[in-house]
Amino acid sequence: MRTARKGSVEMPAFVRQLVKETEKRVSSFFKGGRGGAAEGEHPAEGEREEVIPSPYLDRPVLDKLTEEGCTHWGLTYALGSMQGWRANMEDFHNCVPQLGGELVDWSFFAVFDGHAGNTVAQYCSQHLLGNLLTTGGMGPEDDPEKVKDSIIEGFLQTDKHLQTAARREGWERGGTTVVAALISPYYIYFSNCGDSRAMLCRSGQVCFSTTDHKPYSPLEKERIESAGGSVYLQRINGSLAVSRALGDFSYKGAENRTPSEQMVSPEPEVCVVERSPADEFLVLACDGVWDTITNDELCAFIHNRLQVCTDLRDVCSQVIDLCLYKGSLDNISIIVLCFPGAPQLSAEALNQEAELEDLLESKVAEIYEELCARGEEPDLLSVLTVLASSVIPGLPPGGGIQSKRNCIISAYYQQREIHKPTEPNELGGS
Structure with a gap:
């Protein structure tokens, strides 16, 4: 089920000023940067500097896309997504509560945060799950190591097929981060490629979260430099703000190196967490959420909202509004998955x-x-x-x-x- 909800909030003056100042910095230093109209490359000496369209709007788009559903074994979920201050909406998602066949008790959810356009994010939202399933590593035996290998292979295959499609269709640039959760009867398989994030709350506390892939992280920086790149302004070659992503093929041309050894790696970090009756809820969200709120804060906030909200979509909407009011200038997308042990109305x-x-x-x-x-x-x-x-x-x-x-x-x-x-x-x- 999908509904669109409209907001009519007039933004405070200090937020509008923040946007203007941020726009100046982005245009000046990053030339559109991540999510903007360009990849952030500086003009060659003697060339006339290109005028870059602003990546921000004068007023935010407050319409929200919401979605909800459930599984036969007791998981409920909701999605909330909003364009916000960005000039374009570049987020996509997957919500598949039941995979079907022998995987009828398995679920898959993912958030795709596109940059330099939405083409790659849209493509991956349509093809990633299918590529994961064709690896053949998922089945009733639920072997964690086998499933992990299959997930990594599925991501690499998606990037390979994506590059073929990009050449065929003439896509010049663009990429997407991915954060996903594959839920089996016994385990939760977290896959992260980029700076979106997943978080699991158990017994009222954060018990797991994924690690953001940023260029300045020591291991990521080492790979980038080994592939011939550099990290400055906290970005790859002063341009791209993430070190792992699907797409971004202009950063994947180092010879004699595997896909996972390129400046931008398409290989996800896959973590396996054994399920527990104490599991309350799981969050998948783009960096438009995490830029403004910590893991512990979001865990506490959702835990509290579940005790007063009858509609899980409303919880997602409240998180989006909270991030907007705390200063998020990005697209905002969040999926909240509630297990049977989630807080109930009080x-x-x-x-x-x-x-x-x-x-x-x-x-x-x-x-x-x-x-x-x-x-x-x-x-x-x-x-x-x-x-x-x-x-x-x-x-x-x-x-x-x-x-x-x-x-x-x-x-x-x-x-x-x-x-x-x-x-x-x-x-x-x-």
Whole structure:
């Protein structure tokens, strides 16, 4: 099931200013960089510098794509995805709760974060799973080492087929990171290629997360330099911000080197975690999420939201809004998978949530009245600034005041309606 939800939030001035400053840096140093219109290469001496279109919009696209589903063995999932401040949407995803056949008890989920266009991300979202399955390493015996080898082979085959398609179709550039979870009856197989991330929460704590593949990481940097590249501005050749990805073939031309030894490696890091009755939920998300929130914060926030939300899509939407309000300028995509041991609705938590929202509404009204009494303009940013400096008990753990921004904005506009000047009547009176 898919639905599109629209937002109508006017962004605060400080966020708009942040975008402008970030745009200047990106355009100046990275020439579009990751997710922009170009790969970040500097013009040759004497050449006229190309004008690069801004990778950011004047206002964010707040429409959300949501999706939900479940399996026969008790897993529920939801996806939330939003374009945000980026000029283009380059994220894709896979949600396959049941693989079918002898793998009917297996599930596959993945997030693809494209850069320098969305073509590669879209291609991989359509072909990666099929290539994984054709390796033949997955079956009822559920052999972890065999499955790991199959996953790696599936990624390498996808990159090989992708290169053939790129030559045939004339794709000049572009790539995608991938983070995926293959769930069997006994294990969770995490595959990561790039800087998207997966996280597993067990008994209320983060028990596993994947490692981001950045060019400046020691082992990644060593491979890049061995393949003839360099790392500066924390990027490969000052341009690409990830060290593993599918696609990006301009970084994969080193002779006498295997695909996994190129500057950009298509080989995923595969980790196997044995399933436990204490498993609560699993998160797959692009770096538009992780740029603004830590593993522990997101674990705590989702754990809390599951106790007050009846719709898992709403949990995803709240995470997206939280990241947006914390300053994420990227596309934002997240998949949340809940196991049978996930937190359930709690009457106590629902009461606390209602009390918190009542408190915030009264605080907004109090601040609005105070600003009016001082003759100051009670604009939204002023109200938010005063509220942010106040002590507010009961805020969602991991989310803070930003996680209740929509509630605050709603209360603000309610106050504006209450204080709206009386319109003159037809006789000209007040």
